[in-house]
Amino acid sequence: MEKFVEKPIESPSLMSRYVAYLFAIACGLSVANIYYAQPLLDAISSEFGITHSSVGIIITITQVCYAMGLLLLVPLGDLVNRRRLIAGQMLLSVLALIVVGTANTSTILFIGIAAVGLLAVVTQALVAFAATLAASADRGRVVGMVTSGIVIGILLARAFAGVLTDLAGWRSVYLVSAVLTLIMAGALFRVLPHDEQERKSLSYLQLLRSVFMLFVQERILRIRAVLALLIFTAFSILWTSLVLPLSAPPISLSHTAIGAFGLAGVTGALAAARAGRLADRGLGQKTTGVALVLLLVSWLPISYTEHSLLALIVGIILFDLAVQAVHVTNQSMIFTVRPESRSRLTAGYMIFYSIGSAIGSIASTRIYHFLGWNGVCLLGASVSALALLFWSLTRGAGREH
Numbered sequence: 001m002e003k004f005v006e007k008p009i010e011s012p013s014l015m016s017r018y019v020a021y022l023f024a025i026a027c028g029l030s031v032a033n034i035y036y037a038q039p040l041l042d043a044i045s046s047e048f049g050i051t052h053s054s055v056g057i058i059i060t061i062t063q064v065c066y067a068m069g070l071l072l073l074v075p076l077g078d079l080v081n082r083r084r085l086i087a088g089q090m091l092l093s094v095l096a097l098i099v100v101g102t103a104n105t106s107t108i109l110f111i112g113i114a115a116v117g118l119l120a121v122v123t124q125a126l127v128a129f130a131a132t133l134a135a136s137a138d139r140g141r142v143v144g145m146v147t148s149g150i151v152i153g154i155l156l157a158r159a160f161a162g163v164l165t166d167l168a169g170w171r172s173v174y175l176v177s178a179v180l181t182l183i184m185a186g187a188l189f190r191v192l193p194h195d196e197q198e199r200k201s202l203s204y205l206q207l208l209r210s211v212f213m214l215f216v217q218e219r220i221l222r223i224r225a226v227l228a229l230l231i232f233t234a235f236s237i238l239w240t241s242l243v244l245p246l247s248a249p250p251i252s253l254s255h256t257a258i259g260a261f262g263l264a265g266v267t268g269a270l271a272a273a274r275a276g277r278l279a280d281r282g283l284g285q286k287t288t289g290v291a292l293v294l295l296l297v298s299w300l301p302i303s304y305t306e307h308s309l310l311a312l313i314v315g316i317i318l319f320d321l322a323v324q325a326v327h328v329t330n331q332s333m334i335f336t337v338r339p340e341s342r343s344r345l346t347a348g349y350m351i352f353y354s355i356g357s358a359i360g361s362i363a364s365t366r367i368y369h370f371l372g373w374n375g376v377c378l379l380g381a382s383v384s385a386l387a388l389l390f391w392s393l394t395r396g397a398g399r400e401h
Contacts, residue, residue: 015133015142019191023130023146026184027123028153029177030090033097034062034120035157036173037113039243039259043170048106058113059361065117067354070347074124075207077343082129083192089122090185094178101174116174123150124350128342131335133193137280140332144276147331151269151324154239159259166256211344218337218345223394224330225349227288229356230387234295235323236360237380238302238316244365245305245373264313268321275325279332285395287329292388295322296381303377326387327353 037044037058044050044058076085096119099112127146134142161173202210215222242261246253278287301315334345360383367375 015130015135015138019133020130020142020145022187022191023126024149024152026090026188027126027146027149028156029180029184030093030120030123030126030153031150032153032157032160033093033116033174033177033181034066035154036161036177037062039158039162040165040170040173043165044109047170048109050106058110061110061114062117063354063358063361065114066120067351067358069118069121070124070350070354071208071211073118074121074128074347074350075211075344077125077128077346078341079202079204079207082125082132082343083189086122086125086129086192087185087189089119089125090181090188093119093122094182094185097174097178097181101171101178121350123153124346125343127331128335128346129192131331131342132339136336139335140276140279140328141274142276143331143335144274144279144328147276147328148269148324151320151327152266155262155265155269155320157262159256159262162254162256162259207344210341211348214338214341214344214348218334220337221334221345221348224334225352226390227326227387228330228349229352229359230383230390231292231295231323231326232353232356233360233363234380234383234387235319236357237364237376237383238319240361241364241368241373241376242305244368251306251309261312261316264316265320268317268319269324271321275328276332279329284329284333288326288391289388289395291322291325291329292384292391294318295326296384296388298322299377299381299384302380303374306373 041058073089093116096112096115100109100116103109103112127143127150130142130146131139161170164173164176215225243258245251246258246261275287275291278284295318298315298318301311302319304311304315330349331346334349335342338345363379364376367379371378
């Protein structure tokens with residue numbers, strides 16, 4: 001594979017705590033755009049006359065286009081100026097959000113939601129840029145901080161959308177997000193350092209081909225990508241289907257109340273941001289093992305959802321702590337492999353994340369239909385156990401960093 005040279009940026013001053021927090025907020029805001037629709041499907045189906053059996057295509061379109069963006073857009077960070085790439089994608093996201101918020105036909109809505117999904121991958125461009133700006137000894141902590149913004153954005157998106165829809169209708173969710181994204185694009189463009197690394201010329205097709213070549217050449221990427229697929233299959237199994245038992249009798253919670261359970265997940269995600277520091281100290285494998293055990297254990301209290309909401313809260317905290325800890329550790333470890341290829345490493349890794357999310361969403365709702373909540377929990381625990389088994393069989397091949 002043809003390589004190009006990037007001068008590493010190792011000065012801690014290029015990634016201050018303030019800039020890291022700004023990256024985290026931008027990541028959370030951007031990734032939330034692809035999850036807003038989940039609690040809004042009823043309102044959207046009513047307004048556009050889409051049947052309940054078909055309205056789920058909105059989620060499908062968003063996720064498919066997000067996966068396309070991971071492959072087609074994220075690798076560009078290794079080829080073009082990252083500062084302009086990030087600002088440009090966020091400005092285009094503003095336009096896409098406005099299209100969704102003002103759509104008067106289902107066709108325009110679908111086009112807008114597809115663009116929102118495609119451009120939401122700017123989050124991964126931000127993660128890769130943050131890893132480049134951070135000092136090598138501090139990279140895991142910075143990646144953990146920025147990545148926590150993504151998980152928090154995912155978890156809070158439903159609550160934000162539910163509350164805003166109750167106050168001002170579903171369109172306000174996308175229009176408010178457009179305003180916030182525009183403000184964030186301006187803030188990032190002001191604080192992002194000029195990206196002036198020397199790069200050899202690569203064609204776009206060579207760039208995309210090199211993403212697949214990285215899987216052939218880097219075993220640590222293959223292992224960590226499979227772990228990502230498994231943990232985010234479990235993540236999607238829980239968060240896609242959780243609305244079903246919580247909204248059904250005898251619990252019968254409102255959409256706003258259901259969305260508020262994401263706050264419990266935020267607690268776990270924030271705690272797991274420290275996993276990056278452990279990876280910096282060479283404890284990535286041990287952190288992964290402990291987190292995967294917690295992931296498996298978390299399904300026990302989650303299985304009591306229909307009997308105790310307190311048990312569900314405890315389970316969610318453990319669950320999101322475990323998922324986020326593995327995710328942060330994964331990225332911290334793969335970013336040490338090829339400094340000149342961080343955007344492509346991110347793209348390859350996150351494609352498996354997207355596949356896992358899609359598998360979990362489809363499987364969980366089908367299992368719930370046939371076997372109820374206990375069936376969903378058994379499925380989630382089985383996937384979590386498989387992740388733990390896979391880690392135990394491959395940990396000797398992983399590199400400690």
